[in-house]
Amino acid sequence: LVGLQIAVLRSRFNPMQLSQLVIGFVFGWLIDINMMLTDWLECATVISRIATQFAGCAVMGVGIALEVRCGSVTMPGEGFPVALSRVTGVAFPCVKIVVDTxxxxxxxxxxxxxxxxxAWNIVGPGTLFAMIFVGLExxxxxxxxxxxDRLLSYRPGFRRYIVGLARFIYRRNPKD
Known part of the structure; x- marks a missing residue:
């Protein structure tokens, strides 16, 4: 997927995005650790499986939305749709659904x-649900x-603190 990003973006590809390879490796390793730590959990009923799938996809969708919004290094699975979105002008969520499909x-x-x-144990109903649900979310x-966006553009500093303090004081004593 990183190679496809390079092919799509050409000269606009930021070499910093190559760190996706390291991030993807670390993320995969963390998933393995998570799977080991949660191995004892069992979803015995269909309802619990559906609820777990829905919750997992919901958390993943929020995480991806915030990750892409940052404009920093992404996971390769999001980096390629971001690159296609930049080149085609199509909104990221739509491109994400198409790429996942x-x-x-x-x-x-x-x-x-x-x-x-x-092989339903590899590509099962959860995968089919996630490929559409995450992009829609x-x-x-x-x-x-x-x-x-406002949180990302916030720049702490002494001047901002003084201005905020002055506004606070003025609001408390508007007659002065």
Whole structure:
């Protein structure tokens, strides 16, 4: 996916984005640790599996929306849709859904090529749900993330503190 970003962006590719390779490795390692730590948890009922899938996708969607909004180094799975979005001008959530769908279709085709069948234990209903739900959630969240943009543009400093203090004092004593 990083190679595809380079191909899509060409000279506009920021070499700092190559750190996605390291970040992806560390993130994968952290997922393995998380899986080891939560191995004892079991979703025995269909309702608990659906609730867990929904909660996991919801948290992932919020995380991706904030990650992309930062404009910093992303995970490769988001970096490629971000690059396509920049080049085509199509909104990131729409590109994310298309890219995720193409990746899932490639996984299913690979499943048939290598195993002769759809390996539901690899690409199951949760994957099919996530490929659409996460992009839709990002699309729904984006209009409400203005507060995050303001947080990112906040620059602490003494002058800002003095101005804020003066406003506070003025509001308390408007007659003075």
């Amino acid at each position: 193409v990746l899932v279709v490639l996984a299913v085709v690979s499943s048939y090529l290598f195993f002769g069948r759809w 990002i699309k729904l969240l984006n209009p409400y993330l203005g507060w995050f």
